[in-house]
Amino acid sequence: MSDKDPALRANAPRLQLHVPEPLFRPGDTPDFSGIKVPAAGSAPRPDTSAPAVDTHPLTTNLVRVLDEQHRAVGPWDPKLDADTLRKILKDMVTVRVFDDRMYRSQRQGKTSFYMKCTGEEAIATATAAALDRDDMHFPTYRQQGLLVARGYPLASMMNQIYSNKGDPLKGRQLPIMYSDKAHGFFSISGNLGTQFPQAVGWAMAAAIKGDSRICMGWIGDGATAEGDFHSALTFAAVYNVPVILAVVNNQWAISSFSGIAGAERATFAQRAVGYGVAGLRVDGNDALAVYAAVQWSAERARTNAGPTLIEFFTYRAEGHSTSDDPSGYRPIDEAKAWPLGDPIERLKAHLLALDEWDEKRHSALTAEADATVRAAQKESEKLGILPQQGKDNVGSMFDDVYSDVPWHIAEQRDAALAEGRD
Amino acid sequence: MPTMNMIQALNDAHKVAMRADNDIVVFGEDIGFFGGVFRVTEGLQKEFGKTRVFDAPISEGGIVATAVGMAAYGIKPVIEIQFADYIYPGYDQIVSEVAKMRYRTAGEWPMPMVIRTPYGGGIFGGQTHSQSPESLFTHIAGLKVVIPSTPHDAKGLLLAAIEDPDPVIFFEPKRIYNGPFDGHHDRPVTPWTKHPASDVPEGHYTVPLGKAAVVRKGHALTVLAYGTMVHVALAAVEEQGLDAEVIDLRTLVPLDIATIKRSVEKTGRCLIAQEAPRTSGFAAELSALVQERCFYHLEAPVERVTGWDTPYPHAYEWAYFPGPKRLKRALEKVMAD
Ligand SMILES: Cc1ncc(C[n+]2csc(CCOP(=O)(O)OP(=O)(O)O)c2C)c(N)n1
């Protein structure tokens, strides 16, 4: 017999199941002093063609550029001109205003559902600034900033949210599940994680065809638990794919904190180590750090030096969606205690420190964003809001199931139209 | 008797079962401290502790697979998949492992577990919060498939499912969690308190698996339905003033064929209502069974009322849903000659 005699185990300790628990629950006073926030500028910046292993110390570090005095410091400073900074600021403000208005629309019964990205605005908008306009994205539902930054019409976004006559997706998709080929924005899936390996596939195709465009896949901290996350990293590593894989770690997945996705054991960026791909952990509330990390990863991908896994460390400042009330599972003031601050305030303070901005211009920018969003909303609502939809063009719901309409669906379309006349 | 909605009844079933059996563990996404996005598991973690009631990583494949391991060990997992639309990453584990384990191990490793999941539309959830995938599971040998339509049955069926020696896929019609739905989406929602089946006995009782309920007696035709469609069908036959017998199947597999046969032989007509898409839906199976077993009693072809063969379209929810108008036409057709 090769196995040991079980009797020898008589005095073995009792096995225990560990179930992770977040630091704070409703009623607790949030205190994040335990979160290590390395000084801005302290993280080294390897060459973009460095072996993946050279980046691995960065997976437990935090790439930060903006310091406490709101200066851009250290090797990751992307040295952006003031116009670029102002463009990112404007995009962030627009996203926040847009989110607030659409959240309110949902509360007013004009649509069924909405999701904000409050506190995470820097991630998508600074990414858009760092990539080329024709690079491709496979986003989740919290990257509306990509569309805004790429100049996708706000009214079109709203038309989708209202499922109205102007909805490019013809009323078929849940609000915010945008899709737009011309803006390099792949169809958002309700099924978490699916897009992550798809992004790798797009980039594989670009490599197969000798293209120069790269691709970026997005996923939330919670959804990294899906098998698709593993597929994405495996394929990216095996074929040295020109892809950027981004985990937006906003600490929460509905009511489950990041520990339920494994964050008590390792950072999300550290997942890169086991696959042998480059990994960066980045302050997601620092627009300059986001820009720098994406720029670094893009250069790496474009020069066939390999894929990068980026963890954007941030905080979901509001509820998961309009269907969620976070006061049931976390302290209501947790967002305010978050040690990495607010991305808009931080970039604004940087521009002020550079003397490239002032309070008057900031108020004007906010007012302008507000006016732009309101104008778009007016334009969109002329085409209808959700409660008015679903009666016209009923036949259209049978289009695009297949490239043509097979007999059984044609029959069902006739039946649906007849039913509408009953 | 306490009055409960379906969520409270399901919650109560968990408590009754877990108090009686220490080996039951409950896990799934957001089901621990928070009590689930539909609140079915509210308070369970507090009462039974974190090692019996806990949040799972967002990995439906992992949730089902770890349940397989637990069942192999000998404890009983009762797991939640947050929406039936998200069960697919767990489908391989369910189809290839859960369903076949008893068979492939010659009975050595049965897989007693319950996989609960809210399903169905009518809540403007778009195509990823509205699906009715029951036929993807009724097609798999080795799985039992249960769908309650009232709080009373939800509790009794869930307790029976937990006590059953085989794996049970337990679909919860989320549209009727808070009240029965007659298909008239433009009318105010009636709460369960107005419905007699919201009287839910305290403590332990079961509604046996494999037994349908005749929820309305009649002679002119038989209507077969389950889940939300039971209430939509009941309202439709009332509105048409038909002497219809309405059968709530409650368990799809194993099916109560005797009750169906008895009824159709009496009425000679049969209409089947399901919310799921038409092609290869469970209604097709029912239609074949009725035709095979009651052919010489039939006075009209068996009729199906279903959702369309499209994804569930957000804005066109009520053009998709098999509501009163679709039922009316089908009832007229099956009663015609
Ligand atoms: C396959 C799948 N399982 C479950 C869900 C339900 N769900 C929607 S969002 C969400 C939380 C996702 O959290 P995370 O990935 O951290 O992204 P975040 O919402 O924080 O941006 C869950 C569980 C889903 N949409 N798809």
Ligand SMILES: [Mg+2]
């Ligand atoms: Mg998250």
